[in-house]
Amino acid sequence: MAQVVLVTGGTGLVGKAIEHVINTESVGSKFGKQAGETWVFVGTSEADLRDPEQTRKLYEKYKPTHVIHLAALVGGVYKNMKYKLTFLRDNILINDNILHTAYTHKTAKVISCLSTCVFPDAVEYPLDETKLHGGLPHHSNFGYAHAKRLVDVQNRQVAYKEEFGCNFTAAIPTSVFGPHDNYDLESAHVIPALIHRCYLAKKNGTPFVVGGTGRPLRQFIFSYDLAKCFIWMLRNYDDVEPVILSVAEEEEMSVKQIADAIVKAVGFEGEYSFDTTRSDGQFRKPASNKRLLELMGGFEFTPFEQALDLSVKWFVENHDMARTGKTA
CATH class of the missing domain: 3.90.25.10 (UDP-galactose 4-epimerase, domain 1)
Structure with a gap:
């Protein structure tokens, strides 16, 4: 069966990086496009993912077998502090529509993008994948962080994995640039x-x-390095437990x-x-990248x-x- 990979938020920083890597790495290589694989990168001009009907039409148009879900309302610390409710509501709607439409359209795999700001503010460092829900996030990211945490809850704790057996997981990058x-x-x-x-x-x-x-x-991760980590997850990682994608602490x-x-x-x-x-x-x-490196077998960051x-x-x-x- 031909594989169609839909990348939401595909015109943003990480989406453009994935597109760059897919188009510049050798076909059939570890991070390059595979035979029979189609990649589709979509942005806000194609669908408002806060709207369930527009999300449904997007899935019906492209019929993705796999989704890398990057779309989100994002911003720096000052914008997050000013618009906490907007960040909470918009991201809850986007994430719920993507995950539920993936379920109803029998999408084989979804990888959603979280952020290290979802972790508790009062926590023992370094952060690792077991500490995600151990306390309240920092007040400066309160709305965004809670919305993103709910993706992990939806993936496994209340619905899609346990109730329906869906192969939905998440990545947790540190600060990205590129x-x-x-x-x-x-x-x-x-x-x-x-x-x-x-x-x-x-x-x-x-x-x-x-x-x-x-x-x-x-900690900062270069967008092209992060893109390679996402491509690796798409092809090799099938656990519901999120993975921190980061350089070393x-x-x-x-x-x-x-x-x-x-x-x-x-x-x-x-x-x-x-x-x-x-x-x-x-x-x-x-954040610790120990689990990532153990799973990937090592990775050379730029x-x-x-x-x-x-x-x-x-x-x-x-x-x-x-x-x-x-x-x-």
Whole structure:
């Protein structure tokens, strides 16, 4: 039977990365397209996944045998704090429609994308797959985190695995960056937001100001590396237990280290400071990738500076078409 892989959120950061890997790796290779395989990448222009009828029509149009579910309402820390209910409701609707339509259309496999922000705020580090539901998430991601946690609940604890035997699972990436990111200054995550701010500061001869103290720590995974992990999961992983997709916990970096690296990559030589009146968000949330590496048999991640240089280069070359929002 021919395999049709539908990627929701296919025009975003991770969707574009999966498309890049599928189209550039050798056919039949570990991460390349397989014989008889069709990949379909869809974005919001094709269907509003909050609407069950539009979701149903999307499934009927493409008849996917497999789904990588990336579509979500996402944003940086300040947007998450401002619109907690919107993030909760929209993501619950999107996820429920995707999973239930996959069930009714007998889709063989669904991999949904979660985030490490779903983990409890008060937890013993490093994070691992067993700690997902052990307490409340950080207040800055409260709505989004609860909506994403419910995907794991739906996958196994109340319905699809236990009641219907569906092969639904989830991936939990740490912070992702790379080409085709969201660079809107009001909603972007830390790396694309800082790249955009630094680019504008260099272009306009203005100071480069970083929100917060620069002390919080994060693990970052390059989107092309994450894409390969998703492709591996699609073909080789059939357990309902989510898998953390991340670099090692020892590779945590502070926001200041990130900003310093961006200053270097952009070639910015002006005034550079931190606005300590802005919120830092959660201080750290280190995650273990031990289970991932045991399952995959090892994986070579792209060195951070190399990945950052590629990301900055893409943004500079594609600024006019990038998702930048208003810059005035």
